[in-house]
Amino acid sequence: xxxxxxxxxxxxxxxxxxxxxxxxxxxxxxxxxxxxxxxxxxxxxxxxxxxxxxxxxxxxxxxxxxxxxxxxxxxxxxxxxxxxxxxxxxxxxxxxxxxxxxxxxxxxxxxx
Amino acid sequence: xxxxxxxxxxxxxxxxxxxxxxxxxxxxxxxxxxxxxxxxxxxxxxxxxxxxxxxxxxxxxxxxxxxxxxxxxxxxxxxxxxxxxxxxxxxxxxxxxxxxxxxxxxxxxxxxx
Numbered sequence: 001x002x003x004x005x006x007x008x009x010x011x012x013x014x015x016x017x018x019x020x021x022x023x024x025x026x027x028x029x030x031x032x033x034x035x036x037x038x039x040x041x042x043x044x045x046x047x048x049x050x051x052x053x054x055x056x057x058x059x060x061x062x063x064x065x066x067x068x069x070x071x072x073x074x075x076x077x078x079x080x081x082x083x084x085x086x087x088x089x090x091x092x093x094x095x096x097x098x099x100x101x102x103x104x105x106x107x108x109x110x111x112x
Numbered sequence: 113x114x115x116x117x118x119x120x121x122x123x124x125x126x127x128x129x130x131x132x133x134x135x136x137x138x139x140x141x142x143x144x145x146x147x148x149x150x151x152x153x154x155x156x157x158x159x160x161x162x163x164x165x166x167x168x169x170x171x172x173x174x175x176x177x178x179x180x181x182x183x184x185x186x187x188x189x190x191x192x193x194x195x196x197x198x199x200x201x202x203x204x205x206x207x208x209x210x211x212x213x214x215x216x217x218x219x220x221x222x223x224x225x
Contacts, residue, residue, distance in 0.1 A: 032212075034213065034214070036216075038153075041218075041219075042218060042219070043116075043202050043204075043216035043217050043218050043219050044155070044202070044216045045216070046213050046214070046215075049213065087153055089155060098143070098160055098162070098167050098168055099157055099160060099168055099170075100145075100157065100214055101157070102154070102155040102156070104152075104153070104154055105153040105154070105155070107153075
């Protein structure tokens, strides 16, 4: 089955700096890669996603890149703000489309 | 107007008891899921239902029995609760079983004592 690795597990940045979280996946047939943000006491919320026919996608301060050959994808947050502090999860959807496999999560702390 | 709602939000119970967690989505989605999040924040799928039919059961002990009376509801019943069942359980839904966004509920924090 699919295996998704996520790094780093914790990330501390100064407000205004950029943050990068990286994931690798094992199943080359996976073709949908969402990123979720989980705030304390809440469920994960989708912040951005990318499909395998696209190499990069941007939404304001958030961007995601995908390298299908290397089976890597990354989340980039620019101009970080304290409200960006949360746990971020990457995920990959299997080829059958019926299951999301999550990475282990990254706790991002943005210091004011 | 909550999209995916779970009840209860917190559940504290003794070992050996049987308990249920309810989930409802008002998004008109065909597919619903149960995920378990352990103390280290790992999110792992347990079950997936599409139009009331089970499509995924990820080697979950048979003490866990999901039930989907209609495609808007997916309840989780747990028999003979064990200490290791303590976790946060998330219900989610997506429009279809294909490559589409999954929407998560707020979670149910289950503590077995």
